[in-house]
Amino acid sequence: MTKKIYLAGPDVFLPDALEVGRRKAELCADHGLQGLFPLDNAVALAAHDASLQIFQGNEAMMNDADAIIANLTPFRGPSADAGTVYELGYMAGRGKLVLGYSNDPATYVERVARFETIETRDGLLIGADGLAVEDFGLADNLMLIHCLDLHGTPLVTPHAAPADLWHDLASFTACVRIAAQRLGPKQAR
Amino acid sequence: MTKKIYLAGPDVFLPDALEVGRRKAELCADHGLQGLFPLDNAVALAAHDASLQIFQGNEAMMNDADAIIANLTPFRGPSADAGTVYELGYMAGRGKLVLGYSNDPATYVERVARFETIETRDGLLIGADGLAVEDFGLADNLMLIHCLDLHGTPLVTPHAAPADLWHDLASFTACVRIAAQRLGPKQAR
Incomplete structure (x- = not known):
């Protein structure tokens, strides 16, 4: 069965979030994996309980996934996005494979x-x-970094920050490649 | 057996972190609970693998604890401390009772x-x-807030930020009281 990867990151806040999610899912498919992007859950943003529906959709996706690839590029401060960090912790707590990247190597x-x-x-x-x-x-708080070291693979970073911090997918792709190897290389092509 | 509470927060970065941890543990004891403070793990900061030792000590403490009380007061930006958020997610993933407070109600x-x-x-x-x-x-990213709603109790905040954001323990104490009720009121005094 195709292994599933939860695609966590502040990418959901980008103006072209749906397109970024589509590209990430394509890169997963190229490696025999299925990417689950949070915005794949249909939620009416005007609903009175929209945020709760988003939480429940994301949690169900995480429970369904075999691994997480977290975009830990710093977001509105020196550290990664809080929602993404929460999801990294949640997946580690569930004993899933955890991978992460930061497009900022500082x-x-x-x-x-x-x-x-x-x-x-x-x-x-x-x-x-x-x-x-x-x-x-x-690169960030030791809990995040060593979680990756011990429950997945060390944080993937470029040698220098790419020109487009939010759209460059080279480090993401490296994570996909590692996930494919770890979850069953026979499915990679 | 006395229930154990993991005391998460950027409190560990305070100049008087040990004293804050001692006060928090005392407040837990007043309610029949045992507080586990990260700095209770003895780690030589000069050791070449100090940060890894801290991670492993904290993870062992979390695995041993029945619940977490996370200090989610914003830290170096609009969101909570990344390490604390990671720990909140980890404990939710493990199915533990999760509680949190923010001394900033914004x-x-x-x-x-x-x-x-x-x-x-x-x-x-x-x-x-x-x-x-x-x-x-x-108050913060929906993943943190609704995690508390669904796996613990809603975020505890004061009506107005206290004068001393990092030392006021009123909202923390409210969390301890709730934890004592949820984990076995017979042990509260």
Whole structure:
């Protein structure tokens, strides 16, 4: 049976989200996998319980999927999109294969420094909020990064950020290739 | 047996993190619960694999816990701390009771507007990055909020943000009270 991949990411917020989802699903199909894109769930946005319907649709898709490929490119701040991170955790908790990529290869410290001044106090990096800045040379919070290391495959990043951070699918495609190998290479072509 | 609560939050990055963890654990004990605070895991920060040790310690704690209380107060941007959100998802995936609070009661749209100008295009709110701003009147991404609604109890928030966003434990205490009721009221005192 064709293995299913839940396609998580802030891609759903793009103006051309449906087209991006279609391209991602095509790339999955090229590797013998079925991509499940959140916007495939039909929800009337004007419905009074639209957000709840979206949650329930996404959760059902995740329960149905064998793996997740999470777009962990930083979103409105130094870290990945909260909804995507939630879904990464949920899939790890369910014991599914977890993969992720970030089109921005910068470390967390470099990312925080784009938004605020970081001070050094007693050998610790401290952000503008007075809270410590995680400094392990990782791209994001250690929980996300090591989740991928231990329950899937290390975060996939390009050597340099691509010109189009939200449409370049090279690192996504690398994740698809790994997922195909891990979930049954016989289905890859 | 005493039920265990995993105490998730960016509290670990506070200068007085150990003291905050101690207060949170005390509040749990007052309600017949055992609080598990991430910094209770002894890790030598200078170790070459310190971040991996922290991940493994936190994951073991979560597997051991009956519930999570997540501090979802926005952290370095409009959304909650990525590590905390990951842990919320992980615990939901494991079928554990999930509770969360935010000391900032603002909606996601209000939070985004603090950092950037939001435009309206074709009836949709669009952020400075050109991506849509979720507009369901919720405090954060719908995945987090409805996870709490369906797998625990709705997000706990104060009517107004407290003077000390990172040390006020009123909403945390409300979560502890709910957890005690849900996990076995006989142990509450």
